[in-house]
Every structure is written in C-alpha cells, then in structure tokens.
Amino acid sequence: MxxxxxxxxxxxxxxxxxxxxxxxxxxxxxxxxxxxxxxxPPDDAARGRRIVVSGWxxxxxxxxxxxxxILALALPGELxxxxxxxxxxxxxxxxxxxxxxxxxxxxxxxxxxDRPYPGLAEAWTRARRASADRAVRHALRxxxxxxxxxxxxxxxxxxERQLRSGLADERSMPLRLTQEVLSDxxxxxxxxxNRILQQLRRxxxxxxxxxxxxxxxxxxxxxxxxxxxxxAQGALCPxxxx
Amino acid sequence: MxxxxxxxxxxxxxxxxxxxxxxxxxxxxxxxxxxxxxxxPPDDAARGRRIVVSGWxxxxxxxxxxxxxILALALPGELxxxxxxxxxxxxxxxxxxxxxxxxxxxxxxxxxxDRPYPGLAEAWTRARRASADRAVRHALRxxxxxxxxxxxxxxxxxxERQLRSGLADERSMPLRLTQEVLSDxxxxxxxxxNRILQQLRRxxxxxxxxxxxxxxxxxxxxxxxxxxxxxAQGALCPxxxx
DNA sequence: CGAGTCTTTGATGCATATCAAGCTTAGTGG
DNA sequence: CCACTAAGCTTGATATGCATCAAAGACTCG
Numbered sequence: 357m358x359x360x361x362x363x364x365x366x367x368x369x370x371x372x373x374x375x376x377x378x379x380x381x382x383x384x385x386x387x388x389x390x391x392x393x394x395x396x397p398p399d400d401a402a403r404g405r406r407i408v409v410s411g412w413x414x415x416x417x418x419x420x421x422x423x424x425x426i427l428a429l430a431l432p433g434e435l436x437x438x439x440x441x442x443x444x445x446x447x448x449x450x451x452x453x454x455x456x457x458x459x460x461x462x463x464x465x466x467x468x469x470d471r472p473y474p475g476l477a478e479a480w481t482r483a484r485r486a487s488a489d490r491a492v493r494h495a496l497r498x499x500x501x502x503x504x505x506x507x508x509x510x511x512x513x514x515x516e517r518q519l520r521s522g523l524a525d526e527r528s529m530p531l532r533l534t535q536e537v538l539s540d541x542x543x544x545x546x547x548x549x550n551r552i553l554q555q556l557r558r559x560x561x562x563x564x565x566x567x568x569x570x571x572x573x574x575x576x577x578x579x580x581x582x583x584x585x586x587x588a589q590g591a592l593c594p595x596x597x598x
Numbered sequence: 599m600x601x602x603x604x605x606x607x608x609x610x611x612x613x614x615x616x617x618x619x620x621x622x623x624x625x626x627x628x629x630x631x632x633x634x635x636x637x638x639p640p641d642d643a644a645r646g647r648r649i650v651v652s653g654w655x656x657x658x659x660x661x662x663x664x665x666x667x668i669l670a671l672a673l674p675g676e677l678x679x680x681x682x683x684x685x686x687x688x689x690x691x692x693x694x695x696x697x698x699x700x701x702x703x704x705x706x707x708x709x710x711x712d713r714p715y716p717g718l719a720e721a722w723t724r725a726r727r728a729s730a731d732r733a734v735r736h737a738l739r740x741x742x743x744x745x746x747x748x749x750x751x752x753x754x755x756x757x758e759r760q761l762r763s764g765l766a767d768e769r770s771m772p773l774r775l776t777q778e779v780l781s782d783x784x785x786x787x788x789x790x791x792n793r794i795l796q797q798l799r800r801x802x803x804x805x806x807x808x809x810x811x812x813x814x815x816x817x818x819x820x821x822x823x824x825x826x827x828x829x830a831q832g833a834l835c836p837x838x839x840x
Numbered sequence: 841c842g843a844g845t846c847t848t849t850g851a852t853g854c855a856t857a858t859c860a861a862g863c864t865t866a867g868t869g870g
Numbered sequence: 871c872c873a874c875t876a877a878g879c880t881t882g883a884t885a886t887g888c889a890t891c892a893a894a895g896a897c898t899c900g
Contacts, residue, residue, distance in 0.1 A: 776877085776878065776879090777878075777879070778878080788878095788879090789880090789881090792879065792880065792881090793880090793881095796880085
C-alpha cells in the first residue's frame with residue numbers, strides 16, 4: 357500500500373532498508389475521499405499532514421462567479437500542503453476516489469534534529485523543492501504557452517511524476533481525469549481541451565487505451581511541450597539541475 | 599536605507615527595538631544592478647540570500663523562441679529566493695536600476711535555534727508564507743482572469759505590497775515598469791496591456807501622475823480585480839486569513 | 841434498458857495576438 | 871540650445887485562439 361510513497365521518495369534520494377521500514381510503519385490513519393468532497397488541508401507545520409496513497413487530489417481555487425482553477429495536483433506518493441490564501445476560497449478536492457494517509461509520524465521522524473534517517477530527510481527536502489518547481493512551471497504554462505503546448509507540457513509532467521512512483525512505464529501512464537478537470541488545470545474551456553486532445557491524437561503525439569495515455573513519440577511530445585531534450589539519466593534529481 | 603526592510607517585516611509581526619537594531623546591523627554588502635543584467639539568485643538554504651533595497655527584481659523564465667514570463671517579483675524589503683528549474687532558463691533580472699543587500703547575517707540571526715529574536719523570526723515566517731500565497735495568486739490570475747481583471751488584480755497586489763514597506767500611500771503608489779515588462783508579468787502582449795490600461799483609465803479606476811499610479815476608487819478596483827472587500831484592519835497578516 | 845455523466849461536433853462571437861506605422865518623450869552630442 | 875536618436879507609448883487593421891452555446895453521440899452504471 358505504501359509502495360508509491362516508497363518509490364516516489366526513493367526516486368529523490370536512495371533510502372536504506374531501515375528508512376523504508378520507517379515509511380511502512382510511519383504512515384497511519386487511512387482515509388478515503390469521494391470525488392468532489394472538499395478536504396481542508398492542514399495548515400500547521402507538520403501535524404496532520406497527509407500523503408496521497410491512491411487517486412489524485414487537486415488544490416482548487418474558486419472564484420465568486422463559479423470559475424475554478426486547479427493550482428496544484430497531488431499524485432500518489434506526494435504530499436498535501438499549502439495553506440489558505442486571503443480572499444480566495446481554496447480547498448483540496450479529490451479528483452475521483454482518492455485515499456490519503458496521515459504522515460505526521462513519518463514526517464517528524466524524517467525531521468528529527470539528530471537525523472537518524474538522513475536519506476529520508478534528504479529525499480523529503482528534494483521532493484518539496486520539486487513541488488515548488490512545479491508551481492513555477494505551472495505559472496509559466498498558464499502565462500506563456502498556447503493551449504496546445506500547455507496540454508502537451510502538462511502530460512509530460514504528469515508522466516515524469518508517475519514514473520517516479522512506479523505508476524507509469526516509459527511509454528504510457530494512467531490518466532483518469534475528465535476533460536472538465538483537465539480544463540480547470542489548464543485554464544481552458546472543456547470544449548477547447550477536447551479539441552486540443554483530438555489534435556494531439558491526430559498528430560500521433562498521444563493515444564488513449566483503457567484509461568491510459570500512450571506516448572508514441574515522447575521526444576517529439578517534449579518538443580511540442582516547449583521543453584528541451586529529456587533529462588539525461590540521473591538528471592531527474594533537482595540538485596542535478598543547476 | 600534599511601527602512602523598507604524594517605517596515606515590511608514589521609508589517610507581518612511587531613518588532614522590538616532590539617530586533618530593528620539587528621536588521622540595521624545585519625544587512626551588508628550593497629550591490630547595484632543595472633536594468634536587464636541577469637542575476638543568479640542563491641540556491642542554498644541561507645548563505646548569500648539577498649533582500650531588495652530599492653528598485654524591483656523579477657524572476658524571469660525564458661523560452662527558446664524568445665517568449666518570456668515573469669514568475670515573481672521582489673520589491674524593496676522582499677527576499678530574493680527560488681532555485682533553478684529544470685529545462686528552463688531562469689534568472690533574476692532587475693527591472694530598472696535595483697539595489698540589493700546581503701541578508702545572510704540577518705537571516706541566521708532570525709533563525710537561531712535559541713530564538714533570541716522571536717518577533718523577527720515570526721515576521722520572517724509570515725513574509726515567506728505571503729510569498730507562497732502570491733505564487734498561487736499569480737497562477738490563478740494567469741489561468742482564470744481576463745486581461746482586464748488580471749491587470750487590476752496585479753495593481754491591487756502591488757499596492758498592498760508597497761503599502762507594507764511604506765512606499766505607497768492609501769491612494770497611490772510608484773510604478774516604474776514599462777508596459778512590455780507588465781505584459782511579461784501578465785502573460786499578455788504589450789499592445790494589449792496598453793489598451794487595457796487605457797480602459798482602466800477611461801473607467802476612472804486608475805490614473806497616472808509623475809511615475810505613480812493613482813487609485814481614485816480602490817474599492818471598485820478590488821471588485822474589478824475579482825477580489826472580495828478590502829481586508830479589515832489587521833487582516834493583512836496571513837495568519838488572520840483563515 | 842434508462843439516466844446520468846462524459847465526450848464530441850458545429851456555429852458564432854469575443855479576447856487577445858500580430859504587424860505596421862506614427863507619435864511622444866527624454867536623453868545625447870554637436 | 872537644438873537636432874537627432876532611441877525607447878517607449880499609442881493607434882489602426884487584420885488574424886486567430888479560445889470561449890460560449892446548443893445539441894447530439896458515446897459510455898457507464900444501476
């Protein structure tokens with residue numbers, strides 16, 4: 357059950373057998389969330405932080421007139437964080453049926469000042485840095501990429517993230533979002549997202565098969581996404597990306 | 599010289615006389631940056647972090663084809679932070695002539711484990727939380743607000759931020775950005791920004807006078823910006839914004 | 841099999857980009 | 871002090887990306 361969490365963290369920094377054991381015993385209090393049910397994330401430092409086990413969560417901002425923007429996603433193995441913002445109704449909301457797990461014990465272990473689990477703490481730190489990177493990337497997507505580029509870019513990012521937790525393979529990944537949810541992530545209308553996805557399929561950049569997105573030509577997709585060549589082996593670590 | 603820094607931090611949490619003294623003596627190593635000269639921000643934890651003293655800095659992402667997006671601004675009194683992101687050429691760049699100051703001493707004082715300066719540490723924490731909030735708001739602006747709303751929203755945010763450091767008054771603020779820079783913040787073309795500013799002027803929501811933007815009707819501007827009523831007295835603190 | 845939810849399609853309009861040119865301002869050197 | 875220049879602002883014309891509305895297919899699930 358904690359497999360995606362282990363793999364995700366280990367992808368940022370190698371973990372000892374001890375540390376994997378800490379993950380297995382440290383997570384507690386499994387909760388299931390139905391699609392659409394609001395979920396208030398914890399806003400204090402470590403108490404009550406949760407990790408997604410299965411399904412996806414999104415951090416949603418609601419405008420007064422009903423417009424919505426999903427500002428961040430939390431995939432299996434990733435942390436739910438981020439506090440409230442003034443004058444904005446924001447919640448975490450499950451996108452589909454999602455399970456989360458209390459991670460406070462795990463986090464306090466990793467953050468113990470005497471550092472008995474240095475690999476865990478390091479992996480943690482890098483994972484959070486990656487999360488900040490994603491926020492920046494998201495703003496860039498929304499600000500300067502066309503709908504076409506933006507969609508490709510998001511798909512590439514989701515692929516990389518699911519690779520880290522062992523949920524995707526090199527040429528495909530699960531994707532169980534409705535086009536409406538996608539449109540709220542991408543800042544587009546649902547109808548337009550539909551047309552963009554059709555175009556990407558016509559261009560043989562993506563394909564659908566049984567709830568999965570298939571990438572026939574990942575390199576070309578990355579180019580369309582406005583990204584450089586794929587990161588070299590090992591370059592996935594944030595510290596390697598000077 | 600450190601006045602904006604003192605005021606900005608004090609706006610987040612009251613500071614003792616001692617702590618103000620720490621700020622005055624803690625800042626060191628003044629640097630001047632010419633408009634457009636790239637500036638690599640520090641990426642380690644505390645060493646070499648800098649604070650803007652005068653002028654504005656922007657965190658800019660460059661795309662391969664020349665498009666640019668400014669992802670965050672640092673105003674006087676605010677910190678330069680944020681590391682590099684993979685596959686993206688990103689730098690801090692002065693928007694006009696800017697001066698920054700080394701803040702490592704100041705920061706290590708505030709973060710001393712024995713906490714001799716609790717007000718400073720608290721102000722610091724809240725300032726950083728506000729900075730994260732701004733990133734989220736920026737994504738929301740770019741994703742779901744129209745050009746008109748987006749521009750109004752940015753102006754309101756800049757006004758609030760400059761109020762905190764004593765650089766703006768209730769009804770006006772300095773603004774020395776070219777429309778092209780504005781367009782790179784807002785994710786719009788420079789021509790369109792020009793037309794939006796004209797419209798805002800026609801609607802008597804803003805006016806220009808001698809390098810300053812004047813707000814004849816702040817409340818109406820906030821409404822146009824898609825924001826709720828202005829925060830009540832004291833509600834500027836992030837902790838008050840549940 | 842029916843009912844809702846999702847996807848797809850077409851028609852239309854608006855928001856915003858792009859291109860090109862004129863204008864205004866401030867700075868610069870003769 | 872006055873061209874001269876360059877940067878920024880403004881304007882108009884045109885093109886296009888994307889939103890919106892409406893309705894018709896496709897799934898999925900009870």
